Amino acid sequence: MPELVLELNGQTWTLDPSRPYALGRDPGGDVVIDDARVSWRHATISWGGRSWVVEDHGSTNGTFVQGHRIQHMEIGPGSAVHLGNATDGPRLSLAAAGAAAGATPHQQAHAQQAHAQAHAQQAPAQYPQQGAPDWQQQQHVPQQQQQQPQQQQAWQHQQQQPHQQQQPQQQHVPHQAQQPHAPQQQPGGAVPAHGDRSPTSFHQVALGHVMRIGRALENELVVSDLQVSRHHAEFHATPDGRFEIRDLGSHNGTYVNGQPLAKSGSAAIGPSDIVGVGHSTFRLVDGRLSEFVDTGEVSFSARHLTVTVDGGKQILKDVSFGVPEKSLVAVIGPSGSGKSTLLKALTGYRPANQGDVLYDNRNLYKQFAELRQRIGLVPQDDILHKELTVKKALKYAAKLRFPADTSEQEREQRIGEVLRELKLDIHKDKKVTSLSGGQRKRVSVALELLTKPSLIFLDEPTSGLDPGMDRDVMQLLRGLADDGRTVLVVTHSVAELAICDKLLVMAPGGAVAYFGPPEEALNFFGYSTWADVFSAFENYREYDWAGRWKGSQHYQMYAADIDAVAPQQHSQQYMAQPQAMRPPKPQGWGSQLFTLIRRYVSVIASDKGFLALTVILPAVLGAVSLLIDPDKGLLVNPTVNPQTGLHVPNGTATTVLLILAVGACFAGAANSVRELIKERVIYERERATGLSRSAYLMSKVIVLGTITVLQGLMVGAIGFASRELPDEGLILGGSVLLELSLPIMALGFTAMMFGLVISSLVKTAEKTMPLLVMFAIVQVVFTGCLFILHGTVGVNQFSFLMPSRWAVAAAGTTLDFNKINPNTDDPGSTDPLWDHEALSWFLDMGALIVLGVLCGFLVARFLRRHEPEVMRK
Numbered sequence: 001m002p003e004l005v006l007e008l009n010g011q012t013w014t015l016d017p018s019r020p021y022a023l024g025r026d027p028g029g030d031v032v033i034d035d036a037r038v039s040w041r042h043a044t045i046s047w048g049g050r051s052w053v054v055e056d057h058g059s060t061n062g063t064f065v066q067g068h069r070i071q072h073m074e075i076g077p078g079s080a081v082h083l084g085n086a087t088d089g090p091r092l093s094l095a096a097a098g099a100a101a102g103a104t105p106h107q108q109a110h111a112q113q114a115h116a117q118a119h120a121q122q123a124p125a126q127y128p129q130q131g132a133p134d135w136q137q138q139q140h141v142p143q144q145q146q147q148q149p150q151q152q153q154a155w156q157h158q159q160q161q162p163h164q165q166q167q168p169q170q171q172h173v174p175h176q177a178q179q180p181h182a183p184q185q186q187p188g189g190a191v192p193a194h195g196d197r198s199p200t201s202f203h204q205v206a207l208g209h210v211m212r213i214g215r216a217l218e219n220e221l222v223v224s225d226l227q228v229s230r231h232h233a234e235f236h237a238t239p240d241g242r243f244e245i246r247d248l249g250s251h252n253g254t255y256v257n258g259q260p261l262a263k264s265g266s267a268a269i270g271p272s273d274i275v276g277v278g279h280s281t282f283r284l285v286d287g288r289l290s291e292f293v294d295t296g297e298v299s300f301s302a303r304h305l306t307v308t309v310d311g312g313k314q315i316l317k318d319v320s321f322g323v324p325e326k327s328l329v330a331v332i333g334p335s336g337s338g339k340s341t342l343l344k345a346l347t348g349y350r351p352a353n354q355g356d357v358l359y360d361n362r363n364l365y366k367q368f369a370e371l372r373q374r375i376g377l378v379p380q381d382d383i384l385h386k387e388l389t390v391k392k393a394l395k396y397a398a399k400l401r402f403p404a405d406t407s408e409q410e411r412e413q414r415i416g417e418v419l420r421e422l423k424l425d426i427h428k429d430k431k432v433t434s435l436s437g438g439q440r441k442r443v444s445v446a447l448e449l450l451t452k453p454s455l456i457f458l459d460e461p462t463s464g465l466d467p468g469m470d471r472d473v474m475q476l477l478r479g480l481a482d483d484g485r486t487v488l489v490v491t492h493s494v495a496e497l498a499i500c501d502k503l504l505v506m507a508p509g510g511a512v513a514y515f516g517p518p519e520e521a522l523n524f525f526g527y528s529t530w531a532d533v534f535s536a537f538e539n540y541r542e543y544d545w546a547g548r549w550k551g552s553q554h555y556q557m558y559a560a561d562i563d564a565v566a567p568q569q570h571s572q573q574y575m576a577q578p579q580a581m582r583p584p585k586p587q588g589w590g591s592q593l594f595t596l597i598r599r600y601v602s603v604i605a606s607d608k609g610f611l612a613l614t615v616i617l618p619a620v621l622g623a624v625s626l627l628i629d630p631d632k633g634l635l636v637n638p639t640v641n642p643q644t645g646l647h648v649p650n651g652t653a654t655t656v657l658l659i660l661a662v663g664a665c666f667a668g669a670a671n672s673v674r675e676l677i678k679e680r681v682i683y684e685r686e687r688a689t690g691l692s693r694s695a696y697l698m699s700k701v702i703v704l705g706t707i708t709v710l711q712g713l714m715v716g717a718i719g720f721a722s723r724e725l726p727d728e729g730l731i732l733g734g735s736v737l738l739e740l741s742l743p744i745m746a747l748g749f750t751a752m753m754f755g756l757v758i759s760s761l762v763k764t765a766e767k768t769m770p771l772l773v774m775f776a777i778v779q780v781v782f783t784g785c786l787f788i789l790h791g792t793v794g795v796n797q798f799s800f801l802m803p804s805r806w807a808v809a810a811a812g813t814t815l816d817f818n819k820i821n822p823n824t825d826d827p828g829s830t831d832p833l834w835d836h837e838a839l840s841w842f843l844d845m846g847a848l849i850v851l852g853v854l855c856g857f858l859v860a861r862f863l864r865r866h867e868p869e870v871m872r873k
């Protein structure tokens with residue numbers, strides 16, 4: 001095979017066809033070119049089987065042959081290649097072996113050493129075919145980029161050898177100490193399931209002994225952590241030397257290798273297993289239990305995260321980055337660059353289709369059930385009921401998130417701690433709605449801090465805040481990180497980036513454009529302001545920003561080591577086992593329901609406007625019906641038409657019933673139509689922390705149902721009370737008013753359920769109003785009061801889906817609607833739903849209730865769509 005001799009600036013290299021040669025500024029490359037226009041890893045030259053080939057590696061300023069920018073081109077003796085500029089960029093001259101001197105031994109050795117590194121990287125895929133845009137010409141890499149920052153080196157070192165830094169008890173720790181649960185790479189780049197650090201303490205377990213773990217002081221192993229139940233789990237050391245962990249019906253669950261044990265279930269454990277109880281993890285080390293307490297100082301990394309949506313489009317592309325403990329990371333990027341998608345992938349809300357998220361070297365996706373408790377997420381919208389006081393909002397959140405066996409006093413104590421930590425104690429009795437935007441964000445953070453998460457994610461916490469509040473919130477986050485947590489914030493505000501440890505810049509299309517210290521970022525892009533950088537993103541959307549990043553020195557310094565591990569394809573594996581990932585609920589169903597009802601009642605009670613409307617609306621709707629022929633009753637007209645033999649219709653009865661039915665429909669649906677959409681963010685977040693969907697839905701049904709039924713009673717009582725009614729009902733004898741009001745009340749309830757369906761279906765609250773109006777008008781049409789439905793094939797069957805049809809029919813059986821509103825077109829026919837019989841009344845009421853229940857199922861179904869993917873059943 002022909003060797004090729006490459007000449008540059010008087011130096012020569014003999015290229016051997018057996019391997020590729022990396023060209024660029026990287027001192028570890030084969031041919032090192034010290035020119036600012038040349039990228040860190042600019043291009044490779046390799047033997048392509050037939051001829052030599054030069055391939056651009058996503059360089060910023062391009063590779064040129066005969067004045068043309070090339071991506072991939074065959075070359076040979078006599079060719080000349082320019083790097084970085086077509087005319088005056090460094091010129092590589094190629095000649096046949098023998099025509100020039102070979103490479104020096106030093107250069108050869110250097111090239112060999114760099115060879116492996118060159119293969120660890122991936123070349124970006126594509127580059128603009130036209131000339132480089134203007135901004136590229138301005139490109140120059142700041143000098144400081146040549147230096148490896150101390151902090152990063154230190155972290156990388158720690159990532160590779162965590163235990164060498166902190167192993168005071170190493171002499172007590174047998175094989176695990178020498179092979180700690182560090183990020184040892186397994187074949188294929190998998191990270192071991194267990195990633196904890198040095199033990200916090202050791203506990204002796206005698207053979208044949210049982211060691212109970214829990215929060216209560218009487219346990220042998222007391223874990224003072226509110227996430228742990230009073231009597232949480234037991235370690236059994238059998239006389240024959242085997243060990244077993246048994247859950248004692250704990251509320252937050254006991255985990256083995258990240259997977260929850262069944263409630264009161266047990267599992268045999270060996271030295272390689274890791275048992276999770278609240279913030280503590282336990283391992284068996286030489287017959288003893290080593291305990292590690294997660295106090296928040298955790299490293300965090302993402303590797304090769306790729307999210308693909310239906311249709312195969314990638315909206316997040318191969319995102320890798322990592323940060324040590326106590327880090328504050330900001331994520332910025334233009335709209336649509338995948339920041340929210342990244343946040344969902346990092347928090348496990350919507351796991352990436354490819355790639356891993358490592359929480360202190362433990363795979364978050366695989367151990368989500370356990371690790372989700374250590375993650376706090378503050379969405380963009382407040383996760384609080386604004387009508388409540390700060391203290392009350394935290395009280396209900398604590399009640400829902402802490403195990404059922406925590407006492408009021410314990411919860412109060414923790415609430416007091418977070419209020420003091422976030423300097424909110426002076427505001428604790430204020431309503432959330434009366435706080436400033438920044439204070440409100442603090443309350444959302446406080447709520448997440450209740451359970452002491454080690455990782456906190458925030459989605460645009462400063463949007464809508466003035467610059468002063470922006471700074472306050474960012475400083476708050478800085479403080480949280482300094483106190484020993486890892487904080488990642490997605491933000492649109494670039495004013496306070498300097499206080500972050502690392503900055504991740506997302507490019508259009510969902511790829512990384514930069515990751516590294518914030519102070520070096522603008523230099524990296526070659527601009528003086530972020531506005532210019534974002535304009536460049538907008539103007540050069542098709543440019544390969546990711547390729548530019550991967551060809552950069554910063555990539556080598558801050559991401560290449562994380563990127564070097566092969567991506568893990570796993571979406572099917574995770575999605576196939578949703579059952580295994582579903583975490584236990586800290587509270588029982590009934591307890592959640594009770595708390596939710598109390599919270600909902602508190603919210604409603606503090607909303608005086610809503611309370612007033614719930615009374616005024618039915619009162620007005622009932623009262624307007626009184627204006628219709630006030631002196632006429634709701635009885636069958638005694639006059640009979642001699643020609644048809646039918647009673648003369650009582651138009652007053654049908655109109656009054658129509659108005660009351662529509663009033664109940666409107667009041668019921670109006671009560672609920674905004675209810676789910678307005679607290680969707682709260683629901684999403686609470687669902688991820690263990691809220692039961694059915695308990696949530698039931699709390700709405702019970703509270704709103706009660707209100708609506710009472711409103712229905714009011715509408716019925718006002719509307720019917722002053723009218724002349726039959727002396728006897730079909731069901732309740734003399735209580736005709738009540739018998740007539742019951743269908744109105746049931747109609748209100750079912751309409752309320754329809755309102756919930758709308759609320760669970762829509763994407764924004766604004767869409768609820770048109771749908772509410774449409775619903776009410778459709779109900780008017782299908783009451784059967786405006787025209788006879790019976791006998792009209794198709795329309796009649798369709799009307800069975802309308803609650804107003806059944807409610808009017810039920811009241812109509814009592815009033816004998818077949819005589820009040822006879823079918824004059826077809827005198828012999830009557831509507832069976834209106835038959836003046838008890839059976840028909842029950843049938844109509846039953847159908848009304850069944851419609852309501854069906855709506856309940858639909859709501860549950862639609863609610864599922866707004867849940868974190870891992871929580872969907």
Ligand SMILES: Nc1ncnc2c1ncn2[C@@H]1O[C@H](COP(=O)(O)OP(=O)(O)OP(=O)(O)O)[C@@H](O)[C@H]1O
Pocket residue numbers: 309310315333334335336337338339340341342510
């Ligand atoms: N489920 C989905 N199916 C198809 N495309 C999606 C889906 N979710 C998001 N996208 C698209 O992916 C891209 C990234 O969306 P994402 O919301 O993550 O961006 P973002 O950076 O958070 O934007 P913004 O700053 O405006 O909130 C957008 O173009 C969006 O339209």
